[in-house]
Amino acid sequence: MGGGEMKGRAIYAYCIVAGVSPDRLERAPRGVPDGSPPRLLSIADGIDLVIADVDASAWSEDVITAGLRDIDWVSERALRHEEMVSFFLDADALVPMKAFTIFRSEARARDHVREREASVRAAIDRVGGCVEWGVRMRFDERAARVARERDAAAQKPASGAAFLARKKQIADATRGARVEAAEVASAIVERLAAPARAHLRIPPPEGSPTQLVAEAALLVPHDAQAELERIAEEARAELARYGVDLELNGPWAPYHFSRGA
Template structure:
């Protein structure tokens, strides 16, 4: 049994070897992050007399971790501590984000571990067709997330105006607040849907992650969406989002645009 494991952060597709200068340190206790090239599936292609454009090559971004720190029993136990997971999820994400400028980057699930580099590469080779299909879809694209939340302030605003003089008043006020909240949510959701469609038209692909109908009563999230956008169009896309969300923000809806993310929702 080996004393170390190969931890895989992501798979990178690029014509040239990606730079690892300034790459974040990786998971706690890991050795420095490095690249493992995955040989092309068909060696026959190399002898073929074409290759006018440099063929894209595939690398795994990995680091060596002590087995004692990431063994199955350890994971099983530590997965109960959100702080432990959170620290590692951030470290994992930071490494993946370093490669966002590559032609395509496929993030691995947290805690993807292999006994050796060779075994990691072999797994990719075996899964080559599925991976190539995903890579071609996300090449040159990054993900942006948009979440719209109706603020508690805006939700409760009408209640403040009413004065309470009796029990009946109190009940009437409660009813009014409930109705007002319902109306505001309804309007905010309609606005969210309209905005989502407009922004989606600017994106390569879009996914509305929250199914509003299924969201439990009381949720103030009116939109939770992910957009796949060409990496070069980030500024234009952000401008569209700002323009669309501006009027809503003034009406008490909080808009959070996050990104650029690896295309998690489109793989």
């Protein structure tokens, strides 16, 4: 969308979907503020763009730029966008658009997608029948120390000297526990990826807390989600011995696996 003001109607784009019937949209959520009920804009056989009419003056580049400085403005619209996208999680394929994607007309919206048809079809083939799950593993030094002390207490040292030696061993081991935790967490990521079609590791952002030892996105077939959750539950008990907490979140639209579409 170009800069400056727009007048009249504009098109808000939510996502590209495959295998969605128009009557499904009767149950769709409200969508962005002041937007019309969503509808399907045909792109190709079986592939549609989910769109809504919006007031062009309320979604001009100048308005969006100003709105991005207002956390409440951003939050409401981003949440409404995500709610609409998530409504199509069980579509044959779902390729989400970025929030605040605006076109001047249906023709412009259709042309935008068709100009990228090869990459769009590649994304649909890649993510079809899948959703995205996220996993984060964080290290807690105190939890690691408590777990080691619990293991040591179960061994019941025979003498006072042995007890003091064991305490020193625990202290020394705790100092290297984060490295060990990161190695275990990395192996758990591979285990979680077993039922996934694809996965990618997400490097920690600069300045992120050192407690984060692993983060990944998983592209999981609809019928493999229960298996993923089962593996995660088993892994939590193992990770607790190393002071690591596993957070599994999802399902989400496959943002990480549809980039470039």
